[in-house]
Amino acid sequence: MDVNEISEGIFEVRKGGKKILATKNANPGSNVYGENLLEEEGEEYRAWDARRSKLAAMVLKKMKVPIKSDSRVLYLGAASGTTVSHVSDMLPNGIVYAVEFSPRTMRELIQLCDTRSNIVPILADASRPKLYGHIVEQVDVIFQDVAQPNQAQIAAVNAEQFLKDDGHLLLSIKARSIDTVANPSKVFKEEVNKLEKDFDTQFKVIKKHDLAPFHEDHLGLVAKKKLKEN
Amino acid sequence: MKIITWYGILTIGDDGVSECEPFNKDVDELAELLLQKDVVAYSPGSGFDIRTVAIECGFVENDEEYNSLLRDVSIRAAKLQISRTNTPDMQIIQAVEALDDIDDVVNVLSERLSEWYGLHFPELGLSSEPLARFVSEFGSRNNVPAEHPMFEKATSSMGSELPSANEELIMGFASNACELYDSRHSIEASIVRNMEKMAPNVTLIAGSLIGARLISMTGGLARLSQLPSSTVQVMGANRALFKHLRGRAPSPKHGIIFNNPLVKNSPWWQRGKIARALAAKISLAARMDVYSGELHSEIKVNLEKKVNSIKAANPKPPVKQKPAGKGYKGKNKGGER
Numbered sequence: 001m002d003v004n005e006i007s008e009g010i011f012e013v014r015k016g017g018k019k020i021l022a023t024k025n026a027n028p029g030s031n032v033y034g035e036n037l038l039e040e041e042g043e044e045y046r047a048w049d050a051r052r053s054k055l056a057a058m059v060l061k062k063m064k065v066p067i068k069s070d071s072r073v074l075y076l077g078a079a080s081g082t083t084v085s086h087v088s089d090m091l092p093n094g095i096v097y098a099v100e101f102s103p104r105t106m107r108e109l110i111q112l113c114d115t116r117s118n119i120v121p122i123l124a125d126a127s128r129p130k131l132y133g134h135i136v137e138q139v140d141v142i143f144q145d146v147a148q149p150n151q152a153q154i155a156a157v158n159a160e161q162f163l164k165d166d167g168h169l170l171l172s173i174k175a176r177s178i179d180t181v182a183n184p185s186k187v188f189k190e191e192v193n194k195l196e197k198d199f200d201t202q203f204k205v206i207k208k209h210d211l212a213p214f215h216e217d218h219l220g221l222v223a224k225k226k227l228k229e230n
Numbered sequence: 231m232k233i234i235t236w237y238g239i240l241t242i243g244d245d246g247v248s249e250c251e252p253f254n255k256d257v258d259e260l261a262e263l264l265l266q267k268d269v270v271a272y273s274p275g276s277g278f279d280i281r282t283v284a285i286e287c288g289f290v291e292n293d294e295e296y297n298s299l300l301r302d303v304s305i306r307a308a309k310l311q312i313s314r315t316n317t318p319d320m321q322i323i324q325a326v327e328a329l330d331d332i333d334d335v336v337n338v339l340s341e342r343l344s345e346w347y348g349l350h351f352p353e354l355g356l357s358s359e360p361l362a363r364f365v366s367e368f369g370s371r372n373n374v375p376a377e378h379p380m381f382e383k384a385t386s387s388m389g390s391e392l393p394s395a396n397e398e399l400i401m402g403f404a405s406n407a408c409e410l411y412d413s414r415h416s417i418e419a420s421i422v423r424n425m426e427k428m429a430p431n432v433t434l435i436a437g438s439l440i441g442a443r444l445i446s447m448t449g450g451l452a453r454l455s456q457l458p459s460s461t462v463q464v465m466g467a468n469r470a471l472f473k474h475l476r477g478r479a480p481s482p483k484h485g486i487i488f489n490n491p492l493v494k495n496s497p498w499w500q501r502g503k504i505a506r507a508l509a510a511k512i513s514l515a516a517r518m519d520v521y522s523g524e525l526h527s528e529i530k531v532n533l534e535k536k537v538n539s540i541k542a543a544n545p546k547p548p549v550k551q552k553p554a555g556k557g558y559k560g561k562n563k564g565g566e567r
Contacts, residue, residue, distance in 0.1 A: 095297050103315040106308060113305050120301050121308045133273035134235045135264065135304060137281040161276045 003040050008068050009090030010059055013038050013045055021048045021056055023089035027115050032085040046089065050214040053083040054145050054172040057214035063207050063222055066168040070094045072139040074162055076126040076154065077146035080108035081119075087143070088116050095119075097136045099126050127154045129161045136162050143170040147177040152191050156199035163225055169203060171195075175217040184217040195223060202226040234272040235280045236264050236303060237289045250287035255299070261306035318428045319451045325421050326446040332414045339407045346400055350392040353383040359411050365404035369397045430525040431515035435508070435533060436490060443486055444512070455516035463487065463509035487512070492537055499547045500540055507536045 004012045013020045015038065022038055022045035029044070031037055036047040050056040059065055067073060070093040078084045078098035087096050098113070099122045100106050106123045113119045124131040126146055139162050144155050151173065159169055173191050175184035188208075195203045203223035211218040231242045237260070238252035253263055274280055281296055290296045340358045343365060347354070351371040356364055368374050370392045371384040378384075392400070418439070425438035429451055432441040447465055448454040454462070464471050466485030473479040483502035484493055493505050511533045518526055 095301075103312050107312055110305060110308055110312070113301070113308075117298065117301065120304045122304060123308045123311045128270075130270045130273040134233075134269045134280070135300070138277065138279040 003043075003045070007059065007065050009092075010048075010065065011045060013040060013047075021050065021059060022046055023048055023086045026089045026092065026118075030115070032112060033080075033082045046086070048086050053086065054211060054215055054218060054220060055083050055086070055143060055170070057211040057218075058170065058172075058209070058220040058222075060214070061209040061211065061220060063209055063220055065170070066222070067091070067141055068094070071141055072137060073097070073141045073143060074136055074139045074158065075099065076142065076144040076158060078105075078109055078121075079145075080105045081112040083143075083145070084109070084119060085112055085116070088119050091118050097122060097132075097139070099124055099132065101125050126158065129158045133161055138162060138164050138167075140164055140167045141170060142167070145172045147174045149178050151178070152194040153199060155195065155203075156201045159203070159225055160199075160201040163201075165225060165227055167225065168206075169221075169223045169225070171221040171223065172211070172215075173219040173221060174215075175219070184219075188219045191219070192221070195221075196226075232272055233274045233278070234266075234269050235274060235284070236260065236300065237280075237284050238287075239272075240274075240283060240287075247283050247287070250283065250289075252287065252289040255289070257299075257302050257306055260299075260303040261310055264303060264307040265311060317450070318424065319445055322421060322424055322428065322442050323446040323449070325417050325424075326442045329414060329417055329421070332410055332417070336407060336410045336414065339403070339410070343400070343404055343407060346403070348389070350389040351384065351387050352389050353387050354380065359408075362404045362407040362411065366401055366408050369401045370394075429516070429519040430523075431518045431529065432512060434525065434527065434530050435511045435515045436487065440486060440489055441512075447486075451516060452520050455513070455520040457513065459506075459509040459513035462512050463505050492533075496541070497547065500544050503540045503544065504537055507533060507540065511536075 002014050004014070006012050009023060011022050011024065013022050020036075020038065025031075025037065025044040025046045031046060033052075035049065038045040038047060048056045050060045055065070067087065067090050069091060071091060072094055073087055073091065073096040075084055075087060075096050075098045078100040081098065084096060084098050095118050097120045098109060100109055101124065103123060106121065109121055113121045120135070122132045122135060126144075127148070127150065129136075142155070142158055142163055144151065144158070146154060148154060151171070155169055155171055159167075163169065173188060175182070175187040178187050178191065192205055192208065196205065202225075204226050206222045206224060208219055208221040211220050233240050233242060238250055240247050240251075241249035253260055281293070284290055284296055285292065290299060336358075340362060344357055344361055347361070347365055354361070354364065354371075364380075371380075371387055371389070374381050374384040421442045422438040425433045425442055429441055429445070432444070432451075432454075435441075436444065444462065444465060445451050445454055448457060462485075464482045464485045465487075467482035468485075470479065470482035474481045484505035487505055487508055488494060488501075490508060492508055493501050496504050511529055514529055518524070518529075
């Protein structure tokens with residue numbers, strides 16, 4: 001078994017000929033959602049399943065994840081915290097703001113927050129950033145996985161309020177939640193177009209990749225803010 | 231310009247922050263303040279970094295303290311928010327769902343019981359709850375006492391004998407079903423009690439169980455009160471409604487409010503009109519429950535008046551016509567799918 005750091009805080013553990021994506025467990029000895037714990041050279045790693053996490057799928061699709069050990073991350077659509085827990089692992093000196101709308105799933109997310117020192121839970125609607133403008137600072141990365149028909153707009157308003165000029169937007173677009181019947185590649189094209197042109201805050205798409213076979217009809221996307229010319 | 235942050239109120243002048251009034255550094259107090267309503271109006275503008283100001287104005291010493299205090303405060307605040315979303319109607323919603331779950335399970339069990347016990351005593355002629363009670367009380371038909379009305383049938387049954395090992399099994403199975411029936415009755419009673427307390431007007435108009443179901447379907451009493459009554463009227467008739475919207479059928483006349491005796495016990499040609507009147511009053515009642523919470527029994531009187539006038543105006547069935555609706559071809563006889 002050997003370990004290879006493929007991006008800051010993201011590791012590839014080789015075990016019996018298999019490569020397993022993992023993050024260093026910030027809360028050693030316990031797992032979050034039943035994932036495997038891997039011991040190597042006195043460090044404990046948590047296996048990260050690309051089928052359960054769009055961010056992990058983006059890593060496996062060789063997309064560069066711009067998260068560093070001291071990054072400040074705004075995570076929109078945190079759900080019950082499977083992916084958030086791995087982001088938390090990657091940020092020994094950083095902080096992640098986890099926004100989730102449903103009180104039911106927030107219940108589980110809070111239990112995760114209790115065991116970790118760097119997650120700030122926010123129960124609010126991600127399409128209204130003014131609701132948490134008094135909590136969230138300027139961030140290096142926005143990761144968004146909200147599966148809403150207006151997700152491009154949600155990304156734009158949040159980036160306008162919170163994203164540093166040199167910050168990155170990581171976005172997962174679910175074609176089926178924008179238009180259930182349209183051809184996914186057409187939906188993706190339209191969404192990318194919206195991000196580049198439609199709103200006050202415009203983005204420059206750096207990389208995009210289909211997330212199949214891990215997630216059907218999903219597009220992973222990395223973008224930067226297009227700076228306004230003064 | 232004034233802005234509110236989680237740690238205090240800032241005044242912004244022409245050249246940056248001119249004044250900073252930090253709140254008390256107490257987690258509980260900060261958590262309450264985090265949830266105040268006017269944060270939207272005084273939200274920091276885009277690109278404003280609240281962290282640097284917190285350190286500059288001395289609220290926290292460094293980044294680590296900022297992180298850990300903000301984390302503690304927001305966890306506390308989120309817990310508060312969650313406990314506040316657990317309103318009494320959430321209890322009712324769960325109770326209604328539990329009722330449906332029990333019905334599903336108990337139906338399956340009682341079918342099994344009737345097949346199983348039927349091997350032994352096919353003449354019994356009981357089903358569901360009475361059957362479960364009978365089996366868990368007597369077990370084998372040989373134990374039915376002479377004064378029991380089933381005694382005669384039991385002694386002359388064509389069923390096979392029940393071995394004693396199996397008798398124990400089947401009695402245990404039946405008593406499980408009985409416990410579910412007991413649980414169902416007590417849940418139902420609690421729904422009736424809670425509905426009278428929480429939504430007296432809806433209970434008066436719709437009945438406690440129908441009212442509880444409407445609340446459960448909409449996700450809360452407050453939401454029910456905001457719905458148009460045309461929605462209330464057809465709620466629970468989703469299939470019929472979507473068929474209608476696709477233009478293949480006339481509009482549904484009633485959803486679950488059909489089970490209200492006013493609708494159910496009326497002749498078919500009056501039901502649609504009565505359902506409409508009933509739905510309108512349910513909407514009114516829900517609004518009264520949300521905004522005043524007091525019982526206004528006059529709406530019941532008004533509803534009865536309205537129903538009586540509908541009945542008086544439509545005493546006879548209309549002559550059946552070909553129903554309207556685009557592409558509608560009479561009763562669905564298969565064919566077009």
